[in-house]
Amino acid sequence: MTDFSVIGKPRGRVDGPAKVTGQAQFADDLHLPGMLFAKLLRSPVPHGRIKALDTSRAEALSGVVAVLTGKDLPEKYGILPVSQDEEALCTEKVRYVGDPIAAVAAVDEDTAERATELIALELEELPSYMTIEEALEKEGEPIETLRFGPNVHKAVSLEFGDVESAFAKADHTREDLFFYEGSTHLPMEQHAAVARWEPEGKVTLWSSTQTPHYVHRALAKVLGLPMNRIRVIATPVGGGFGGKSDPFNHEIVVAKLAIVTGKPVKLTLTREEVFYAHRGRHPTLMWVKTGVRKDGAITAMHFRSFLDGGAYGSYGVVSTYYTGALQTTTYKIPAYKFEGTRVYTNKPPCGPKRGHGTPQPRFAIEVHFEHLARELGMDPIDFRLKNLVEPFTYTANWLRITSCGLRECVEKVLEASGFRDKRGKLPEGRGVGFGLSAYMSGASLPVYWNDMPHSEVQLKVDRSGTVALFSGAIDIGQGSDQVLAATTAEVLGLEPEDIHLITADTDLTPIDLGSYSSRVTFMAGNAAIQAAERLRDQIAEAMAAKLDVPTDRVAFRNGRVMDAQRPEGGVSWEEACAVAEAAQGNLMSRGAYKPPELSGPYKGSGVGPSPAYSYSACVAEVTADPESGVVEVDKVWIAHDVGRSLNPTLVHGQVEGSVYMGLGEVLLEEQVFRHGLHKIPSMLEYKSPTTKDMPPIETILVETVDPEGPFGAKECGQGPLLPVIPAVANAVEDAIGARFHEIPITPEKVLSAMDKAARGEEPLIGPTSLPDYHLGEVLRVDPPDGKKVELFPMHEET
Amino acid sequence: MAVAERQAGEDGIPPTYPITVSVNGKEHEATVEGRTLLVHFIRDTLGLTGTHIGCDTTSCGACTVLLDGRAVKSCAILAVQADAREIRTVEGLETDVLHPVQKGFVEEHGLQCGFCTPGMMLASVDLLEKNPNPTEDEIRHGIAGNLCRCTGYVNIVKAVQFAAKKLQEDGQGGGT
Numbered sequence: 001m002t003d004f005s006v007i008g009k010p011r012g013r014v015d016g017p018a019k020v021t022g023q024a025q026f027a028d029d030l031h032l033p034g035m036l037f038a039k040l041l042r043s044p045v046p047h048g049r050i051k052a053l054d055t056s057r058a059e060a061l062s063g064v065v066a067v068l069t070g071k072d073l074p075e076k077y078g079i080l081p082v083s084q085d086e087e088a089l090c091t092e093k094v095r096y097v098g099d100p101i102a103a104v105a106a107v108d109e110d111t112a113e114r115a116t117e118l119i120a121l122e123l124e125e126l127p128s129y130m131t132i133e134e135a136l137e138k139e140g141e142p143i144e145t146l147r148f149g150p151n152v153h154k155a156v157s158l159e160f161g162d163v164e165s166a167f168a169k170a171d172h173t174r175e176d177l178f179f180y181e182g183s184t185h186l187p188m189e190q191h192a193a194v195a196r197w198e199p200e201g202k203v204t205l206w207s208s209t210q211t212p213h214y215v216h217r218a219l220a221k222v223l224g225l226p227m228n229r230i231r232v233i234a235t236p237v238g239g240g241f242g243g244k245s246d247p248f249n250h251e252i253v254v255a256k257l258a259i260v261t262g263k264p265v266k267l268t269l270t271r272e273e274v275f276y277a278h279r280g281r282h283p284t285l286m287w288v289k290t291g292v293r294k295d296g297a298i299t300a301m302h303f304r305s306f307l308d309g310g311a312y313g314s315y316g317v318v319s320t321y322y323t324g325a326l327q328t329t330t331y332k333i334p335a336y337k338f339e340g341t342r343v344y345t346n347k348p349p350c351g352p353k354r355g356h357g358t359p360q361p362r363f364a365i366e367v368h369f370e371h372l373a374r375e376l377g378m379d380p381i382d383f384r385l386k387n388l389v390e391p392f393t394y395t396a397n398w399l400r401i402t403s404c405g406l407r408e409c410v411e412k413v414l415e416a417s418g419f420r421d422k423r424g425k426l427p428e429g430r431g432v433g434f435g436l437s438a439y440m441s442g443a444s445l446p447v448y449w450n451d452m453p454h455s456e457v458q459l460k461v462d463r464s465g466t467v468a469l470f471s472g473a474i475d476i477g478q479g480s481d482q483v484l485a486a487t488t489a490e491v492l493g494l495e496p497e498d499i500h501l502i503t504a505d506t507d508l509t510p511i512d513l514g515s516y517s518s519r520v521t522f523m524a525g526n527a528a529i530q531a532a533e534r535l536r537d538q539i540a541e542a543m544a545a546k547l548d549v550p551t552d553r554v555a556f557r558n559g560r561v562m563d564a565q566r567p568e569g570g571v572s573w574e575e576a577c578a579v580a581e582a583a584q585g586n587l588m589s590r591g592a593y594k595p596p597e598l599s600g601p602y603k604g605s606g607v608g609p610s611p612a613y614s615y616s617a618c619v620a621e622v623t624a625d626p627e628s629g630v631v632e633v634d635k636v637w638i639a640h641d642v643g644r645s646l647n648p649t650l651v652h653g654q655v656e657g658s659v660y661m662g663l664g665e666v667l668l669e670e671q672v673f674r675h676g677l678h679k680i681p682s683m684l685e686y687k688s689p690t691t692k693d694m695p696p697i698e699t700i701l702v703e704t705v706d707p708e709g710p711f712g713a714k715e716c717g718q719g720p721l722l723p724v725i726p727a728v729a730n731a732v733e734d735a736i737g738a739r740f741h742e743i744p745i746t747p748e749k750v751l752s753a754m755d756k757a758a759r760g761e762e763p764l765i766g767p768t769s770l771p772d773y774h775l776g777e778v779l780r781v782d783p784p785d786g787k788k789v790e791l792f793p794m795h796e797e798t
Numbered sequence: 799m800a801v802a803e804r805q806a807g808e809d810g811i812p813p814t815y816p817i818t819v820s821v822n823g824k825e826h827e828a829t830v831e832g833r834t835l836l837v838h839f840i841r842d843t844l845g846l847t848g849t850h851i852g853c854d855t856t857s858c859g860a861c862t863v864l865l866d867g868r869a870v871k872s873c874a875i876l877a878v879q880a881d882a883r884e885i886r887t888v889e890g891l892e893t894d895v896l897h898p899v900q901k902g903f904v905e906e907h908g909l910q911c912g913f914c915t916p917g918m919m920l921a922s923v924d925l926l927e928k929n930p931n932p933t934e935d936e937i938r939h940g941i942a943g944n945l946c947r948c949t950g951y952v953n954i955v956k957a958v959q960f961a962a963k964k965l966q967e968d969g970q971g972g973g974t
Contacts (some may be wrong), residue, residue, distance in 0.1 A: 013909075016909065020900040020916075022849070026847075026850070187913075189949055190852065238913030336860015595945040650907065653910055657949055662948070673807030682857065691942045692939065697950060
């Protein structure tokens, strides 16, 4: 089936008209009759014990309807079953400036805010831990003590193959240290949630969330209600990038306030509060050692990461594994050791930001390989080409690679950019740099262990010809609505605009795990195709009888259903639906996707496996001014293996948006704290690239048609961010000779590197030491040498 | 400027002012507190929620509306300052058909999550009113006060170029 009518065609999005007319209703746009407004009292100190909390003056304020404290919501929660360490409102301790302590519902926002100021709070301040080193080395009462020691949230040590003897076989080894600063998602829409108590004894929550199903579970746990008494509706998400993937305290608080007051309650975070909700990029300290033979073949790699997790667990266990898991999906590394450690600090919790746990090591390794190749006397590009992973192979850590267009991405981006003619040859102050990457098309395991599908889709059709599609997937701007509509329309011979979408409402729609880990196109897309094929087959059966032809001759094209051998005949889609309804009764179908079993035979193997990996390669050209320290990106070329481009318009949009976010991280964005306080919690001070900062981007799509993807598609929303950061860092080195082992590359750091050069020192900016922490036990795993790759295609026709 | 209808009393209740504002061609009379921001008046009093709030610090441009035809950040203007003036919000862009700028954002995929889109479009309308045939640099300069975190601005620029071309073909100005 390669003669597509919808798939592969550039076109706009089905939610475009609502979004350009102001009709799309974001969570803060909801206004219900009698609605109350809530505000949170937040901790003014980074680490402290609650000694006394008196809400009586707040309760007495005119217009205040209810006040909640931690006692009202004592049940802990968290996105991962292994990290149930969050409280909707703190009961005993506060862990960061901004940690919520009490909540007020009042007739308006001003009254609620004033009431929070009337709450008497007495705190005993505890020593605060603001860096990785402080968390591991500073004396005092820790934030938390788990089995890995004080302030250590997670530690992991895995070894695939005999790393020591593999290093012994190397002709050359090199070690480097790197630091990747934390950054935040900065979605344009501030988080907001509205809850309503329903007369039949249920509570409904509308929220700007990427994961309504996981919010549903957390609400049930904390509120002590069965899931069937809670309805979660995800409103269109005004930017997520991973920042709206956790269940949040404000969501739980509004639901509880609605239950307590019997009235609708809204809570919209201020921009400052969004910085406290955070869940952004983990600041990460890294050490990498690689051994290579004279011919450039990698023999072994040892990689260590220390993640600054902030105050709570969030996705942190997974983030920790991710800093180690995907090294092997880009380069062939026959023996690999990974040690990861995530610490608690007294800062807003870190979590999944676009690329989740992978931009940090990609930055480190792509810069490390530049040095390594040159020490070996090899061209850094040739070094990479020698070691690229091959399609349909297993990695040392048991990850199954299927389609892989990495080599083609590299070749195309080098050619388009003229990289080989530019590298080392541009005038002083100008340079080009290269990087590459891989990313997952969805995690093969859900966040909580279960045997059920990850994405389910239902279709309902009747004599009107209306196709109603029910899916739990939520559009966060990535275009999941368009993917659902386009895949379904393709199978049924309709237009995407013919598909009526009902999404992300736990009362109405079947399960979708959420818009995270780049999973929706792959998983919900496959589920939609299956549902559409089943519906098509039902209608084909009825039409075969009417047309008196075999079922497999019934074709669906251009809104008509006909005998494929007499395409000029046939009936309209509506008539075909009526024929089928008459023959079979009400028409509905279902589709579901569950990834194949892909985990390896060891504990911790659940993080990293994906049904397919996308690939990207990037060249950046920069101008760096050694006088001012300012780095400007002149152009970015990026090639991305998307499997099949379902809609080039949307794929380009995702790739370009990824480049944008990568450029922000490498040059501008950073979290800055002073005395425990976020120093720049506003859009005024937290620097995000504007129209004038953005260079031209040349996007090249590579299609490898993945055997298991929906029509062969893979992800495109996260992977293209990853190679941008090292490409820029490498370009800066080419331009002015300064080596950046730390991002963002700010003017101050550039000037500092120039000063070092002037003093005759190596112009290297980066960390100089690692904390002295090792997990004692190492889990040794034999690589799956010679294991044959098994495929599980879902649709014969794709 | 409107004159205070009620002076601040001992009880601390702030003064209020009567205003008459034309919004999307329709007259609205209202009484507002002196401190009420125009964006809150538009969203909360008039219920026109297409104008979004993204930052609280006048940095993002999501709340951009046209005030007497000029793009302003409605979080940086008081409702009383709009007295006897004309406002146009995203809800007032469409006539019988989509405004060329709206059409540009749909056709050229100038939006992803859509949250910055209303403000971005109104800034673009103002730009095209002043400069019907802008270069890419002029477009980037004209909308530099509006942030988008999804698109990298690539398709937003194309959307504005689309609108400029369409407006010229249709022989009209910036559409205000």
